[in-house]
Amino acid sequence: MKLSAKLTMIISAFFASLCFGVAIKGFMSPGDITDAVQLANARGYAWFWAFLGSVALVMGGLSWWMICTTKDDE
Numbered sequence: 044m045k046l047s048a049k050l051t052m053i054i055s056a057f058f059a060s061l062c063f064g065v066a067i068k069g070f071m072s073p074g075d076i077t078d079a080v081q082l083a084n085a086r087g088y089a090w091f092w093a094f095l096g097s098v099a100l101v102m103g104g105l106s107w108w109m110i111c112t113t114k115d116d117e
Contacts, residue, residue: 055103
């Protein structure tokens with residue numbers, strides 16, 4: 044299955060927004076957790092989703108760069 048660069052850019056933007064949404068929710072919600080281990084696990088989970096969002100942004104940026112620098116043969 045081949046994906047075009049434009050489709051990859053759109054999918055990565057959607058996935059990045061989803062990941063950052065989960066990360067923000069993860070950073071904002073552990074206010075009621077009193078156990079230090081559970082709090083550390085919750086923050087680690089949120090940082091993991093923030094990392095996934097960053098990777099998706101990089102992939103989208105690479106797709107955008109490929110679109111801008113590739114010359115059309117048609």
